Amino acid sequence: MSGRAETGREDAPPVGLVLTSHGLLAGGVRDAAEMIIGPQDGLAVVAMGPAEDLDAFRAKLEEAVHAVDRGRGVLVLADLFGGSPGNTAAYVLGPTVEVVTGVNLPMLLEVLINRVDAETPAGLAAIACTAARDGVMRLADMLGG
């Protein structure tokens, strides 16, 4: 698989990933990440449209989680806590399925780089939360402006 960080576990399957959002954000953040670190396997996108049937959306999300699970569990990244995609994702939570809300590009990149080495989806979720927060910076603070 191209773009993967150097690891000692090249043969191990990655933790599965599902991105879900209002509209095109999830697909867009995937495109951006792939532009930076190359095409990714085991990564599904479930976009919610304005006229989406919420039960059908939940079924799509469950299907996507199932499709990307290669026995190492799944991490779902949703766009917004309190939004319908994130609320729906609460129903797929389980012993091997984690959900993190507030997806951004730093979060997704860090998750993609670490998803083979991560021991569990819970460990990967912790990495996701830290990366998302650390990825927000005021440039003037860094450049002394």
Place this chain on the structure above:
Amino acid sequence: MTVIHMRIDNRLIHGQVTVSWVHNMGANHMIVTNDKVAVDPIQTIMLPQAARGIRTSVLSINDTLLHCLSPDGEKEAIMILAKFPGDALALLEGGLKPREINVGNQAPIGGTTFKMVTNSVSVTARDAELYRAIAAKGYTLTCKMMPSDSAGDFLQTLAKKGL
């Protein structure tokens, strides 16, 4: 002061949108009303947290009426989020008199025959009857996503779509 605003919205609390309504209305208590949601263990935990610090209850129709019509409820400024038009009508029939009623989102429900009357509001023939019954209680229903959106008469929107 009691129920200052009722929103009919089957997406329930979607974060910032609902919070902006609560602040715009000056509400100090949000009540999500639907009999099924009130017994859903995930929703009853998620929805109050999505409301970002605004006191939020998830109640059945009966419990919503009991609270709003109690002396405690009379002292509050309540915003109600009714999941379906049927929930809203049941609350009106139970004696609630919200100052205004707005239709937010109604995502379509699989297996029903509906028309999209706006980008985010689906209406079945049965729903249209319920909206008319609500209006007949003396309301001009609006259909606004955000508080600052322009208000139109929702019944006219339905009529334009042949509902």
